[in-house]
Amino acid sequence: MGLGATGRAASWMFALILVTQLAGIVxxxxxxxxxxxxxxxxxxxxxxxxxxHGIVTVSIATAYFTSMTADADRGDLRAVRNNLSSSLRTIGMFIVFAAVALSVVAFPFARFYEAKYSHIGAMAHVILAYLPGLILFSMLFVLQRVFFAFHEQRTVFFMQLVQSGVFVLGTLVCAWLVAPEHIAVAVAIVTSVAGSAQTIVALVLVHRRIGGLDGRWVTRRHVQYLVFSLVAGFVGYLVVSGLGGYRADGFGLSGRVPAILTVIVAGIVMAAVYFVLLTAARIPELSAMTRPILRRLRRA
Structure with missing residues (x-):
């Protein structure tokens, strides 16, 4: 009935989920x-x-995955590389900014969940420990889709073994060496390191599989995004500081509603600064995203 290939793919994916869950138990x-x-x-x-990641990366990568699958079925490696490069650059434009912006508002964001300042600080530090891995984590999601496009789920499973192995080893080291009050932050750091290690392995394997990654342009764009995001993040830091988002007695941490307002105001300011910088630099990925919106607005 033609279900053999589907069964093998499902088996590798089930094994991948099992390995991930075992690491989660640890x-x-x-x-x-x-x-x-x-x-x-x-x-x-x-x-x-x-x-x-869920709002931006999954949405954009899914759209590109359809094209990459059709290209892979035709054996058109050049088209696969072009779609991969375009998706990485487009997703990076949002994710690099998101990593910096979330770092700036980590404390008021933590106020959504915690009331005491010591607990707010503990959660904010965990968020900050996770965020360095966000960019590579989103890259990994796209890179995995390249192997899915070629129906090579087994490769994705072995990449996951790398991540889970590094994570479990690092987490056990944390249990032995890290003080109890710092274990959560240490686990978050290990998560970032393990995910980054898996992404590096994925980059090497994808490069071999399709004969290149357009790495020069992808790297150049991400450097530009990072510079612009840091400028926007600095402005956002001034806004959050002005609203008392880092002080126990500040307005930004005085309650959930002030925390929400602080995040919204700082987010809007940072997004505006980032958009202006992208526009001034004439980043083509921004034009590609805004052109359909502007076209619809003109028609309306």
Whole structure:
């Protein structure tokens, strides 16, 4: 009935999920050894980390995945490379900014979940420990789709083994060497390191599989995004500081509503600065995203 290939693909994906869940069990057990930041804090911080990934990366990568699958079925490696490069540059335009912006508003964001300043600080530090891995984490999602386009789920499974192995080893080291009050932050750091290691392996494997990554342009764009995001982030830092978003007695941490307002105001300011810088630099990825919107507005 032609289900053999589907069954093999499903088996590799099931094995990948199983390995991921086993690593998650190790994380949960180690996190219970900590004090201050708990498993709940790790989960909530991870949800914040996943917010831009779920909204931006999954949406854009899914659209490109359809084209990459058709290109792979035709054996058109050049088209696969072009779609991969375009998706990485487009997603990076949002994700690099999101990583910096979330770092700036980590404290008021943590105020959504915690009331005491010590608990707010503990959760904010966990968020900050996760965020360095956000850019490469989103890259990994796209790189995995290249192998899915070629129906090579087995390669993705072995890449996951690298990540889970590094994560489990690092988490166990944290349990032995890190003080209880710092275990949650240490686990978040290990998560970023393990995910980054998997992404590096994926970059090497994808480069070999399709004969290149357009790495020069992808790197150049990400450097530009980072510079613009840091400028916007500095402005956002001034806004959050002015609203008392880093002080125990500040307006930004005085309640959930002030925290929400602080995040919204700082987010709008940072987004505006970032957009102006992208426009001034004439970044083509921005034009590609805004052109359809402007066209519809003109028609309206």
């Amino acid at each position: 994380q949960s057990r180690v996190a219970t050894l900590g004090s201050g930041a708990s498993n709940a804090v790790l989960s909530n911080a991870w949800l914040i980390f996943m917010l831009p």
